[in-house]
Amino acid sequence: MMKHKILFLSIAFLTWPIFAGGADIARDDTLDLKRCLDIAIHNHPNINSAANTIRIIESREGQAKANYYPQLYLSSGYSRIGPATASLIRGTDPYDYYTGSINLNQTIFDFGKTATQVEIQRFNITSAKADFSDIINSIILNVKKAYYGLLQARRNADVALETVKQFQQHLERAKGFFEIGTKPKFDVTKAQVDLSNAKINLLKAQNAARISAITLKNTMGMPDAPDFNLQDNLSATFTEIKFTEALSLAYQNRPDLASVIAKREAAERNINLAGKGYFPVLSGTAGYGLSGSDFPLDRGWNAGATLTFPLFSGFSTKYQVAEARANLQVLKSNEELLRQSIISDVQQAYANLQEAKDEIAVAELIVVQAQDNYDLAQGRYATGVGNPIEITDALVSLNNAKYALNAALYGFKIAEATLQKTIGARE
Secondary structure, three states: OHHHHHHHHHHHHHHHHHHOOOOOOOOOOEEOHHHHHHHHHHHOHHHHHHHHHHHHHHHHHHHHHHHHOOEEEEEEEEEEEOOOOOEOOOEOOOEEEEEEEEEEEEEEEOOOHHHHHHHHHHHHHHHHHHHHHHHHHHHHHHHHHHHHHHHHHHHHHHHHHHHHHHHHHHHHHHHHHHHOOOOOHHHHHHHHHHHHHHHHHHHHHHHHHHHHHHHHHHHOOOOOOOOOEEOOOOOOOOOOOOHHHHHHHHHHHOHHHHHHHHHHHHHHHHHHHHHHHHOOEEEEEEEEEEEEOOOOOEEEEEEEEEEEOOOOOOOHHHHHHHHHHHHHHHHHHHHHHHHHHHHHHHHHHHHHHHHHHHHHHHHHHHHHHHHHHHHHHHHHHHOOOOOHHHHHHHHHHHHHHHHHHHHHHHHHHHHHHHHHHHOOOOO
């Protein structure tokens, strides 16, 4: 199972630049959801940060592998020496002394310390790639929220604009009735007040749409992007998924779970690494050098092996092992906590999606009923039976029903997107 997760995350990491693209936005472009996601993944600062975190840990793996290779050092030196006492050869006169050498150190056997260090870093890389994938999933969810939020805001603005037009028509009708003496001045005044209120609501709705556009630009990592249009897909397409299937997919695909599993496996290896502090290290050395006070300098070489055995280190190894074991228990607890949290996340997301489906059906019915009620109020007023209050109430009810339908469609899209993130899916 873990190998499957590692493969999945590695493929996702290696292919994400292919997914990213289309970063340029021209004024009045029409963007669909996929392009907005492409732009966000291409531009969002968190993506670059997470990618470089992976590179950092890959560099640590390279550092750990360095102990597999010989270490080669070149040194040279010059000293001006003044003898404290007379020398049989030079007396008390100062003289020059030159040195030059090349030395090689090679770890021959360290009881698996290097191999364990490399293995730990590989698990850390797997964890970092999983974190990278989780960041992408979070950005995708945020872009979907902003995208559908802007669609909802623009639809609400359209409703507000239509309301202004309807109240404008009602005002013209009331003026006509007043001029021929079939309706009182009150009807005209009431219609004027309703129109003014509708215009204020339109301004608020248009401003909400502008703010939603700013939010989407920021979420895509392009706050300075020009104004653009969106493909309106704020509609409900129901795809059935069983709860047990959703939970199984979450356990398989959640990158945050894969990350904590990789960290736990690295912690298990870290206990072994700490315990290896009790064992010796066998290393080999070799060197070739020149030294002397006169040219040509004397030549010399050396070769040997060193066995370093830690007899006593102040109990540091003991406490390093204890720390590693405690850290493992912390990570095991975190893993179990996350597994429990996944169950709760899936349950909530699944329930919210089911509720959103039901709300859409009810909201659509209310819109139909509110439209019929408004048409009836219009007819009554046209025949002289109704009054302007009926018109206002009916139109307000109709608009509220349309707002509620927009909210239900938005809620469904967000519930669907949240469930997708909860189970580790991106589509």
